[in-house]
Amino acid sequence: MATAEGAGAADVIRSEQPDVVLLDIRMPDVDGLTVLRQIQTLPAPPHVAMLTTFDTDEYILTALRSGAAGFLLKDTEPEQLAQLVRTLAAGGVVMSPKASRALLRSHPGAGAPQDADTARVGLLSDRERDVLVLIAEGLSNADIGTRIHLSAGTVKDHVSSILTKLRVTSRVQAALLAERAGLLGEHGDNTARDNGR
Numbered sequence: 001m002a003t004a005e006g007a008g009a010a011d012v013i014r015s016e017q018p019d020v021v022l023l024d025i026r027m028p029d030v031d032g033l034t035v036l037r038q039i040q041t042l043p044a045p046p047h048v049a050m051l052t053t054f055d056t057d058e059y060i061l062t063a064l065r066s067g068a069a070g071f072l073l074k075d076t077e078p079e080q081l082a083q084l085v086r087t088l089a090a091g092g093v094v095m096s097p098k099a100s101r102a103l104l105r106s107h108p109g110a111g112a113p114q115d116a117d118t119a120r121v122g123l124l125s126d127r128e129r130d131v132l133v134l135i136a137e138g139l140s141n142a143d144i145g146t147r148i149h150l151s152a153g154t155v156k157d158h159v160s161s162i163l164t165k166l167r168v169t170s171r172v173q174a175a176l177l178a179e180r181a182g183l184l185g186e187h188g189d190n191t192a193r194d195n196g197r
Contacts, residue, residue, distance in 0.1 A: 005029075010038040013046065020088045021048045022072070025059050033062055040067040047088040064172050070094035070138065090140035093175050118181040123165045131158040133183055136175035 004012035007029045013021060021039070025032040032050060039045050050063045050071040060071050069088055073096045076084070084094045124132060134144045141155045150158075159171070168174050178184060 009035045013039050014042065017044075018046050020085050021046045022051055022085070023048050023068075024051045024074075025063065026053075031059075033059060033066065036063060036066050036068060047091070049084070049088055049094050064176060067170070067172075069170075069172055072096050087138055087140060090142070091171070092140040092143070093135065093138040093171050095138060095175075118177055120166050121177060121181040121183065124162060128158055128162050128165070129183060131155065132162050132174060132178050135159065135162070135171050136178040136184055138175075 005028055009027065023032045023035060036048060039048065047069045048067065050060065050068045051074050052060060052071055053074055063071060070093050072084060072094060076096065087094050130148060131144055134147060139147065141152055141159060145152050145155045162174055163169065166174055166177055168177065
């Protein structure tokens with residue numbers, strides 16, 4: 001474990017090679033978005049979650065599009081933070097519920113598939129849509145498999161198919177499309193039924 005501030009953060013990340021980085025959007029000398037872009041050029045960049053005081057929604061969108069695996073509020077409880085770090089390390093997406101709602105409010109056209117990107121959600125099978133909803137909730141492949149009773153290999157195949165059909169390269173981008181297309185509210189009942197099987 002290591003800590004760093006401002007311009008020195010990227011150097012510490014290069015030398016320590018952590019699996020997970022929590023990166024403040026606002027830091028001395030340089031902003032977190034600049035550091036994020038720097039570490040995304042590494043051969044094996046770490047999983048990064050941005051921290052925010054919840055007053056910079058536009059920066060949050062930019063961070064997610066730049067490769068961050070989610071964002072958290074600075075007042076997240078330590079016990080919850082530890083679980084979220086484990087989720088990040090497992091390749092999951094972490095989004096604070098409050099921040100996620102703000103993201104939806106701030107995103108033009110949230111809840112309605114009005115563009116070509118969100119329209120591609122219609123190419124997914126019912127099961128793929130269920131998996132996409134759980135990706136958007138931040139679950140790892142193992143947790144998704146447990147939730148809807150699928151093997152890890154089957155979940156991995158579904159995730160690969162989802163990324164291909166949606167023409168995205170990360171789970172975060174897929175999660176954003178799910179939110180923009182209104183899938184989270186639309187499919188909550190379906191996954192609940194799956195849980196009862």
